[in-house]
Amino acid sequence: MEVAYLIETVIKVVVVLLVFSALAGIGTYFERKVLAFMQRRLGPMNVGPYGMLQFGADAIKLFTKEDIIPSNVVAPIFKIAPVITAATAFIAAAAIPFLPEFTIFGYTVHPIVSDINIGILYILGVMGVGLYGPLLGGMASANKFSLLSAARGAAVFISYEVVTGLSILAPIMMVGSLSLIDFNDYQLENGWMIFNMYGVGFVAFILFWIAGFAETGRTPFHLIANDHEIIDGFGTEYSGMRWGLFFIGEYANMFFISFVIPLLFLGGYGDGSFLGAMALLGKMSFFFFFFLWTRAAWPDVRPDQLMWLCWKVLMPIAVLNILIAAIVMI
Amino acid sequence: MNNEAFNNRDVSDSYFLVDIEDYPTEPWDKFKRVIKRTFRIELFVGLWVVIREMFKFDIHTISYPEEKMPIGPRYRAIHEMKRLWESDTERCIGCGLCEKICISNCIKIDTRIDENSRKEVSEYSINLGRCIFCGYCAEVCPELAITHGGRYENASDQREHFLMYEDMLTPLDKMTAGTQVEFEGFGAITPHEDERVKKTPLAY
Ligand code: SF4
Ligand code: SF4
Numbered sequence: 001m002e003v004a005y006l007i008e009t010v011i012k013v014v015v016v017l018l019v020f021s022a023l024a025g026i027g028t029y030f031e032r033k034v035l036a037f038m039q040r041r042l043g044p045m046n047v048g049p050y051g052m053l054q055f056g057a058d059a060i061k062l063f064t065k066e067d068i069i070p071s072n073v074v075a076p077i078f079k080i081a082p083v084i085t086a087a088t089a090f091i092a093a094a095a096i097p098f099l100p101e102f103t104i105f106g107y108t109v110h111p112i113v114s115d116i117n118i119g120i121l122y123i124l125g126v127m128g129v130g131l132y133g134p135l136l137g138g139m140a141s142a143n144k145f146s147l148l149s150a151a152r153g154a155a156v157f158i159s160y161e162v163v164t165g166l167s168i169l170a171p172i173m174m175v176g177s178l179s180l181i182d183f184n185d186y187q188l189e190n191g192w193m194i195f196n197m198y199g200v201g202f203v204a205f206i207l208f209w210i211a212g213f214a215e216t217g218r219t220p221f222h223l224i225a226n227d228h229e230i231i232d233g234f235g236t237e238y239s240g241m242r243w244g245l246f247f248i249g250e251y252a253n254m255f256f257i258s259f260v261i262p263l264l265f266l267g268g269y270g271d272g273s274f275l276g277a278m279a280l281l282g283k284m285s286f287f288f289f290f291f292l293w294t295r296a297a298w299p300d301v302r303p304d305q306l307m308w309l310c311w312k313v314l315m316p317i318a319v320l321n322i323l324i325a326a327i328v329m330i
Numbered sequence: 331m332n333n334e335a336f337n338n339r340d341v342s343d344s345y346f347l348v349d350i351e352d353y354p355t356e357p358w359d360k361f362k363r364v365i366k367r368t369f370r371i372e373l374f375v376g377l378w379v380v381i382r383e384m385f386k387f388d389i390h391t392i393s394y395p396e397e398k399m400p401i402g403p404r405y406r407a408i409h410e411m412k413r414l415w416e417s418d419t420e421r422c423i424g425c426g427l428c429e430k431i432c433i434s435n436c437i438k439i440d441t442r443i444d445e446n447s448r449k450e451v452s453e454y455s456i457n458l459g460r461c462i463f464c465g466y467c468a469e470v471c472p473e474l475a476i477t478h479g480g481r482y483e484n485a486s487d488q489r490e491h492f493l494m495y496e497d498m499l500t501p502l503d504k505m506t507a508g509t510q511v512e513f514e515g516f517g518a519i520t521p522h523e524d525e526r527v528k529k530t531p532l533a534y
Pocket of ligand 1: 431432433434435436437456460461462463464465466467468
């Protein structure tokens with residue numbers, strides 16, 4: 001029993017790692033294509049049919065590129081920072097049920113690495129630790145732009161942790177559990193979270209979604225690595241696979257957030273049938289697509305506007321939301 | 331076509347000031363502005379515009395090496411040396427004006443007296459690494475001999491990169507086929523020049 005469990009877990013970990021590393025690569029292809037189409041361009045076209053092998057070429061480039069450690073950096077920290085970003089993204093994935101459980105060759109597979117009873121707390125916590133990637137990388141880089149980006153990163157992540165945490169509190173009060181599987185089952189009985197409780201769920205959903213953009217550092221809140229003002233921010237001094245790890249971390253994070261939002265608010269995989277699983281993947285794709293969509297459509301906000309939005313708008317709304325949820329529940 | 335549209339530089343009647351609201355100073359006004367901006371859903375207009383373009387799929391990319399943009403006939407790229415239509419001989423008379431005017435000193439020309447006691451170009455090269463494609467040489471040439479052409483892909487493995495007289499000269503078979511193209515840009519004769527030209531009095 002113990003051995004079987006161990007083997008199963010190891011296999012699941014490897015599968016998640018491989019699938020999402022590959023997805024991160026394919027995600028870049030989709031991002032480039034979607035952005036290109038929205039801007040009336042063609043995007044990558046030359047490597048493989050319709051440029052489909054572009055991410056393979058990019059991977060080869062990243063893997064074989066020289067790994068440069070600039071002379072003034074704090075080498076050990078500089079080296080470990082990208083690993084933190086990538087690792088925390090994948091560690092957070094341990095508590096996400098990617099699909100409903102299914103049976104294969106008479107063996108029931110739970111497509112979640114570990115259904116711990118504090119799932120959401122764990123995911124948010126570990127994703128919060130992801131802050132140390134940009135922070136340490138930026139501070140160790142001996143580069144002013146990286147330093148700026150690290151400062152911004154710390155400010156943004158810490159502020160939006162607050163919004164994420166508070167916005168999720170109201171749904172947690174309703175469900176009474178922190179496990180994502182319990183969330184799914186609750187929504188199966190009571191309908192999707194966003195339609196629950198006179199709009200409390202909906203407000204929480206919007207807040208969580210907005211905060212998701214900040215957590216992943218995507219476009220309206222892309223100021224941590226804003227190419228046009230601070231080069232690549234914390235990634236400026238990195239090259240080769242270390243930079244690639246930052247990249248994989250960012251895209252894996254996008255995928256995981258895209259999984260977590262429907263699981264929390266949009267009914268997850270429903271009754272666990274094949275259709276439900278497909279529905280979850282569909283919802284996930286929408287949220288992933290939305291990340292790309294906003295990048296084509298929306299401008300970036302300034303750091304002070306971002307802070308303003310967090311502390312003066314989103315946080316009060318989140319607190320009010322919890323209050324209303326509490327009143328309704330009583 | 332008349333020149334009125336170009337000569338009329340007074341555009342004041344078609345100019346207007348954009349309406350810009352005063353910046354709110356009172357907290358209440360600021361708050362109202364935030365609310366107004368929040369619920370005017372302009373963000374979704376942006377989303378709609380880009381998704382509309384995505385589905386319209388009106389792609390403007392030119393896949394460059396396979397497809398090329400048409401370039402104008404007056405485009406100033408690699409030089410060409412033209413021949414006379416009547417006799418197929420070279421137009422260049424070796425006057426050296428192009429060498430003299432070239433502001434980046436990249437034309438080198440040498441001449442000699444040939445067996446018919448005529449001046450003949452013995453050496454002519456343009457250093458494309460220095461040429462700024464200003465078109466002065468084409469403009470100054472009294473014989474319409476040196477002109478610009480449309481070849482713009484001139485990558486080379488070193489900075490000095492010379493264009494020789496023979497490379498620029500229109501090949502003879504092209505002349506026989508009658509496909510030499512006159513350059514319309516710098517130095518070219520304006521259309522209907524024959525009608526406008528005045529006779530020079532012989533007394534000069
Ligand atoms: S185009 Fe200008 S720079 Fe080039 S050869 Fe002619 S005169 Fe010289
Ligand atoms: S100006 Fe014209 S005619 Fe004179 S040398 Fe140059 S190319 Fe020949």
